[in-house]
Amino acid sequence: xxxxxxxxxxxxxxxxxxxxxxxxxxxxxxxxxxxxxxxxxxxxxxxxxxxxxxxxxxxxxxxxxxxxxxxxxxxxxxxxxxxxxxxxxxxxxxxxxxxxxxxxxxxxxxxxxxxxxxxxxxxxxxxxxxxxxxxxxxxxxxxxxxxxxxxxxxxxxxxxxxxxxxxxxxxxxxxxxxxxxxxxxxxxxxxxxxxxxxxxxxxxxxxxxxxxxxxxxxxxxxxxxxxxxxxxxxxxxxxxxxxxxxxxxxxxxxxxxxxxxxxxxxxxxxxxxxxxxxxxxxxxxxxxxxxxxxxxxxxxxxxxxxxxxxxxxxxxxxxxxxxxxxxxxxxxxxxxxxxxxxxxxxxxxxxxxxxxxxxxxxxxxxxxxxxxxxxxxxxxxxxxxxxxxxxxxxxxxxxxxxxxxxxxxxxxxxxxxxxxxxxxxxxxxxxxxxxxxxxxxxxxxxxxxxxxxxxxxxxxxxxxxxxxxxxxxxxxxxxxxxxxxxxxxxx
Numbered sequence: 001x002x003x004x005x006x007x008x009x010x011x012x013x014x015x016x017x018x019x020x021x022x023x024x025x026x027x028x029x030x031x032x033x034x035x036x037x038x039x040x041x042x043x044x045x046x047x048x049x050x051x052x053x054x055x056x057x058x059x060x061x062x063x064x065x066x067x068x069x070x071x072x073x074x075x076x077x078x079x080x081x082x083x084x085x086x087x088x089x090x091x092x093x094x095x096x097x098x099x100x101x102x103x104x105x106x107x108x109x110x111x112x113x114x115x116x117x118x119x120x121x122x123x124x125x126x127x128x129x130x131x132x133x134x135x136x137x138x139x140x141x142x143x144x145x146x147x148x149x150x151x152x153x154x155x156x157x158x159x160x161x162x163x164x165x166x167x168x169x170x171x172x173x174x175x176x177x178x179x180x181x182x183x184x185x186x187x188x189x190x191x192x193x194x195x196x197x198x199x200x201x202x203x204x205x206x207x208x209x210x211x212x213x214x215x216x217x218x219x220x221x222x223x224x225x226x227x228x229x230x231x232x233x234x235x236x237x238x239x240x241x242x243x244x245x246x247x248x249x250x251x252x253x254x255x256x257x258x259x260x261x262x263x264x265x266x267x268x269x270x271x272x273x274x275x276x277x278x279x280x281x282x283x284x285x286x287x288x289x290x291x292x293x294x295x296x297x298x299x300x301x302x303x304x305x306x307x308x309x310x311x312x313x314x315x316x317x318x319x320x321x322x323x324x325x326x327x328x329x330x331x332x333x334x335x336x337x338x339x340x341x342x343x344x345x346x347x348x349x350x351x352x353x354x355x356x357x358x359x360x361x362x363x364x365x366x367x368x369x370x371x372x373x374x375x376x377x378x379x380x381x382x383x384x385x386x387x388x389x390x391x392x393x394x395x396x397x398x399x400x401x402x403x404x405x406x407x408x409x410x411x412x413x414x415x416x417x418x419x420x421x422x423x424x425x426x427x428x429x430x431x432x433x434x435x436x437x438x439x440x441x442x443x444x445x446x447x448x449x450x451x452x453x454x455x456x457x458x459x460x461x462x463x464x465x466x467x468x469x470x471x472x473x474x475x476x477x478x479x480x481x482x483x484x485x486x487x488x489x490x491x
Contacts, residue, residue: 007048008032009468011427014059016419017396019405024396026056031425034467039421052470054429057462060400061419062093062426065378066407067276067302067348070097070131072104072374073358074446076119080126083353083376084483085444088128088472090379091428091461092349094416094486095129096407098159098217100136102180109138109181112145116153120485127483128471130424132413134159134217139182140192143199150203154487156210156412157274159217160196162257163323165189166223190260197270204271209490213412215272215300216265220257220283221249221324229253234369242312245368246325251280254324258283262290265297274300274410277350279307279324281334288343300345300410303335305384306377308347310451318360318371320451322350339402340392346407347385351378356448376447384452386432386459396432412488425468434460444477 011029016039030038030048038047045051065087071079087095099119101109108115112135123131136159137143149155165176165188177184186192197216204214226249233239233248258275265273275287278301291299310320311329320326338344352374361370377384385399400418408417415424435458440450464472471478 007038009050009052010043010045010048011052011054011465012043012045013056014054014429015056017058017060017400018419019061019397019401019417021397022395024058029059029419029425029427031468034425036419036421036423036425039419057429058396058432059419060091060382060396060428060430061404061417062424062428062464062466063091063382063403064094064096064407064413064416065092065349065351065381066096066346066411067304067350068095068097068378069350069352069374070095071099071106071122072352073354073372076106077122077126079353080123081481082444082446083351083378084126084128084131084481085477086351086376086379088464088466088477089444089461091382091430091464092378093129093426093428093464093466094408094413095127095131095378096134096411097131098134098136100159101138112142112149116149120153123485126481128477128481129466129483130486131483132411132486132488136161137196137199138180138188140186140195143195146199146203147206150207150214150489154489156214156488157217158196158200159219160193160261161219162193162261163219163221163223163226166227190264193261194264194268197264197268201269201271207490210412211271213410213488215274215410216270217274217276218261219276219323220254220261222253222257225250225253225256241317241366241368242314242320242326245321246312246327249323249325251282251327251331254278254280254283255286258286258290262294262297262299266294270297272298272410274302276302277304277307277324277348278302278335280327280331284334284338284343301343302346302348303339303344304348304350305381306350306375306451308332308335308339308388309384309455314451316451316453317366318368319375319449321368321371321373322375323373336388336392339389340394344402345410347381347402348407349376349378349381350374351376353445353447355446359449375451376445377450377452379443379445380438380452380457382428382430382461383457383459386430387457390432390458413486425465427465428461429463431460431462433458436460
């Protein structure tokens with residue numbers, strides 16, 4: 001056999017998990033030029049330059065973590081290095097990151113024509129996994145730039161933070177124009193959200209070939225309700241910690257925001273709507289009700305591993321402050337039931353590395369109101385779903401669908417999401433029977449803590465391959481960052 005016809009690599013003895021199969025098959029995987037090119041039992045080792053023995057471990061498609069934040073609390077280039085290492089150790093091979101103008105991130109306003117090339121320049125050579133960005137149109141000028149972002153940079157997914165117009169990132173605030181870095185006469189409000197939707201409808205009309213992958217994601221909470229309830233709860237000494245924060249951002253605020261967003265989507269014929277990080281029974285029920293009310297809108301529903309593993313009684317308190325909040329156990333169990341009922345489309349980490357020094361006050365470490373919002377967790381996404389999902393009777397194939405296939409289809413990373421011929425050879429090998437205790441000290445993240453500290457998970461990631469290259473193995477991230485920016489337009 002000639003050198004040119006040899007496979008680059010064979011990964012032998014993989015118990016292959018595919019999103020559309022009902023079974024798990026013991027197979028060998030042949031890889032060439034970063035793609036799966038042969039999938040069969042007992043491929044001869046003589047056919048490849050290199051052979052890797054998976055030793056009968058489960059092989060999942062590389063995880064597509066469709067909701068991450070890179071560069072929100074520390075410089076983007078530094079954050080990309082450490083947090084994409086954390087992604088790799090958790091079996092994530094594609095990182096889709098939300099970004100916007102304004103405070104945090106690059107701390108700049110202005111045009112995305114100027115802003116986004118800087119984001120890309122800071123990203124190149126700093127990701128250990130493949131990556132792309134979702135963009136939030138904050139200023140009115142950004143709506144005019146939506147076609148540019150799609151046609152030049154391959155950005156096909158956009159975001160609205162519904163509470164930003166009248167509430168802060170971490171709590172009460174009356175300086176939103178300064179925070180968002182927009183002119184004082186501009187408003188980040190329902191009318192702005194409507195015009196964003198109309199802009200996306202026009203984009204789909206101009207690019208009908210991308211009708212399935214151009215979408216709008218929404219963080220659904222209502223600022224006026226958050227403001228009113230935060231003032232009430234801050235004056236209620238009977239509530240503290242995560243219970244107080246949940247009460248200050250009550251579930252009906254999520255539900256109402258979902259209803260408003262859904263009606264605006266109907267009004268504007270904005271076809272593809274992603275309802276992000278649904279945290280409560282009321283939010284999920286509202287999302288399902290809106291699906292029934294507006295069947296012509298292609299809704300997707302997302303939950304996070306944090307909202308599936310943690311509740312308001314978690315002992316790690318302020319470390320777990322996030323928006324929307326961690327909820328009581330009854331909400332957690334309702335979310336799990338929605339997952340098992342196929343009412344959730346994908347599960348994500350909402351990873352946002354916030355260092356301990358930034359996360360909570362040194363003087364008042366238990367004061368939830370002084371803590372910043374968000375925490376990392378991409379490294380525990382697959383293991384968390386595998387551990388808790390297995391206890392609840394969830395199949396490996398359904399996990400592959402929720403963690404890889406569904407987000408890859410929605411967000412247009414069409415070479416990802418399955419172990420199939422022609423797809424990128426992204427693979428994660430997992431021992432489903434190996435348990436471990438979560439310890440922040442063992443993570444590649446620079447966060448330095450985790451709200452999952454001390455949680456026992458069953459399902460240990462052993463190896464991660466990105467386009468056929470081994471990037472993580474037995475506790476070590478390997479080599480230099482080779483992640484590629486993924487343009488998501490149809491050529």
